Amino acid sequence: MLNKTGFLTLIAGATLAMAAPSAVHANPTAPTKPATPTKPATAVKPAATVSVLKDVSVSVTPGTLAKSTTIKIVPAVSNNHDEPPFMNGEPEHFRVQFDNDKLSNDTSFLERQLLVYPLAQYGKLFKGKEKAEFDKIVWKLQTVISKKSDAGMKSLPILPAAEAFEVFHTHVKHLLFKQGKGISYITCYAQDDAPINNGDFFYTYQGITDDLKYYVSLFVPVQAKGLPKDSPSKKAKEFLNNLPSSGFTPDLDQIDKMAQSISIK
DSSP: OOOTTSOOOOOTTOEEEEOOOOOSSEEOOOTTSOOOOSSOOOOOOOOOOOOSOTTOOEEOOOGGGOSOEEEEEEOOBOOOTTSSSTTOOBOSEEEEEETTOOOOSSEETTSOEEEEEEHHHHHHTOOHHHHHHHHHHHHHHHHHHHHTOOTTOSSOOOSSOBSSEEEEEEEEEEEEETTEEEEEEEEEEESSOOOBOTTSEEEEEEEEETTSOEEEEEEEEOEETTOOTTBOHHHHHHHHHHSOGGGEESOHHHHHHHHHTOEEO
């Protein structure tokens, strides 16, 4: 893992590179039903701040899911609350690429990647309604973790924020990683009520370190064996809910093991 002094701590097979600033908002939509933002985010120069990641290392063991990882430090991008999208901006953070996957400049929920955000710096980006929404997302995750239940929640917490709504979630599990806790689940985000197909949903792990310093977001697209084409969302959720972990590709149990291997020191 890279720090600002040039030190590197990685797992076997991992390489490191510096990333260009990513776009400031998540793009969760699938190729079968693309969501077009009403207006792209205004380009903002990276925020001039002292790195809080210089003495931090991140590692993850992908097991059979990937042969290598590339860990990048993505520079901070300031929030512009006068411009859409809502909750734009990101703090300096780690982005882990698996194998040679091509990743979008923005954060797509449908691309394999691991993001590690410094939580305090993330919250400092926002004011007013954006800050209230950010705090709500973090509070919801802490609540689900502490109660070990998502009962009554129509949607589960996820970062970065999405210009779409959660269609459903299923296969919720409570998992520990090396320095914290979180939840894994299968979910789908969209901007309309289009039918659901393979390629529209994904696995995610959302976690927080026990010291509340870092927020973890892992995204892995998955396929469901035998899912009928163009399934209405309610039927798709029911179908997925009845599938065992091995009914997905990759196997959900294998992704869970990868999530549990995440280490932030």
